C-alpha cells in the first residue's frame with residue numbers, strides 16, 4: 001500500500017511538493033488554512049507579483065509545468081533605473097537573450113499549481129483547514145477544520161506552511177537543540193499600483209524591472225500581463241523619513257511627487273491605496289535542523305524565509321522541492337536518512353542566499369547609481385565574454401544558473417569581487433582595463 005504524506009500549506013511550495021510526490025505514487029493530503037483561492041476572492045498573501053528565475057523554472061519544468069507557467073509570465077531583461085528627472089537607464093541582467101527573469105502573478109501561479117496538484121488522483125486538498133499544532137512525539141496534527149477541531153494521526157509531515165510555520169513550532173517545542181533565529185529589517189514594504197493606460201497598454205516600459213533608488217530607500221515596479229505594474233515601496237519603519245511620517249494623504253502625495261515623480265504621475269489612486277493596502281515586514285528566518293526524527297521536514301519559507309531583494313524566496317522553495325524529491329525513493333523506508341541528507345544539501349545554501357538577499361538590498365537601493373559599481377558590472381560582463389566559465393557574475397550564478405549552488409555562488413562571488421576590485425582600481429571605464437593582467441588575476445579564482 002502506498003504511504004500517505006501530509007503537507008501543511010498550499011501556498012507556492014506545498015502544491016509543487018504534492019505534485020512531485022504524487023508522481024512517485026505517494027498519497028498526498030494537502031492542508032491549507034485559507035479558503036480555496038480558485039473559488040473565493042481571497043488575497044494570495046504577500047506580494048502581488050514575483051520574479052521567477054532559473055531555479056524555480058527548473059523545478060516547474062521537471063513536473064511539466066514550465067510551458068503553462070510561461071504563459072503567465074512577462075520577461076524582464078534588466079533593471080530600469082529612474083532618476084529624479086524621470087531619466088532612465090537600463091542595466092541588463094545578463095548578456096544573452098535567455099538571461100532574463102520573469103514577472104508572474106503570485107495568485108495565478110498559485111492557482112495553476114493548485115489545479116495541477118488537484119488534477120492528480122493521489123492528491124487530496126483540504127481548504128479552511130488551519131493547523132493549530134503539530135506534536136512530534138505522537139506524530140499528530142490538530143486542525144481547526146472550518147471551525148471544528150480535528151486530530152489527524154500522520155506518518156510523514158512536510159511543513160510548507162510559510163515563515164510562521166506551525167510545523168516548525170511543533171518541532172521547536174519537542175526537539176533538543178533546535179536552533180531558531182529571526183531578524184527583521186528596519187524597513188517595511190507597501191504595494192501600490194500603476195494601472196494600465198486607457199487603451200490597455202503599459203504606461204512605462206514593459207519588459208524590465210523598474211527601480212527608483214534613493215540610497216537609503218527605494219521603490220520597484222514589476223509588470224503584470226494585463227498592463228498594470230505592481231510597485232513596492234521599501235521604506236524605513238520608524239523615525240524621521242519613515243512609514244510613521246507618511247501619515248496623511250498630503251504627506252504621501254508630497255513624498256511621491258518629490259521622490260518618484262515619473263511614477264507618481266501614473267498613480268491616480270495613490271493615496272487611497274497607500275492607506276488601504278497593508279504594510280508588510282521584511283524578515284529573515286533561519287533554523288536547524290529542518291527535520292524531526294524521520295517524521296517531519298520543512299521546505300520553503302518554513303525552513304528559510306528570505307528578504308525579497310534577490311527574488312529567491314519562492315525560487316529556493318521550488319529548488320527545495322526538487323532536491324527533496326530527488327532523495328526520496330518510491331517505496332521510501334528511511335525518512336530520517338532522506339531528511340538528514342536533504343538538510344545537509346540545503347541548509348548552507350539557504351543561509352548563503354539569505355545573506356546575499358540582505359546584501360542585495362544595498363545594491364538595489366544605493367549602488368545601482370554608483371559609477372564604480374556600474375564600472376564593475378560592465379567589466380564583469382566583459383570578463384565573462386573573454387573567459388566564459390572562468391568568470392560568471394554573481395547575479396548570473398544566483399539567478400540564471402540552477403546548477404551552481406547558492407553557497408558556491410556566494411563563495412565564488414567573493415573571490416571574483418576581489419579580482420574585480422583590483423582590475424577596476426584607479427580606472428573609470430572598461431577601455432582602460434589591462435586585459436592581459438585581468439586574465440592573470442582570474443587564474444587565481446578556483
Ligand SMILES: Cc1cc2nc3c(=O)[nH]c(=O)nc-3n(C[C@H](O)[C@H](O)[C@H](O)COP(=O)(O)OP(=O)(O)OC[C@H]3O[C@@H](n4cnc5c(N)ncnc54)[C@H](O)[C@@H]3O)c2cc1C
Nearest residue numbers: 009011012013033051131161162300301308311313314315
Ligand atoms: C514583498 C515580497 C516580494 C517577494 N518577491 C519574490 C520574488 O520576486 N521571487 C521569489 O522567488 N520570492 C519572492 N518572495 C518570497 C516568496 O513570497 C516566498 O518565498 C514564498 O511565498 C514561499 O512559499 P511557501 O510556500 O514556502 O510559503 P507561503 O507562500 O507563505 O505559503 C504558506 C502557505 O501555508 C499556509 N499556512 C500557514 N499557516 C498555516 C496553518 N497553520 N495551517 C494551514 N495552512 C497554513 C498559508 O496560508 C499559505 O498558503 C517575496 C516575498 C515578499 C514578502
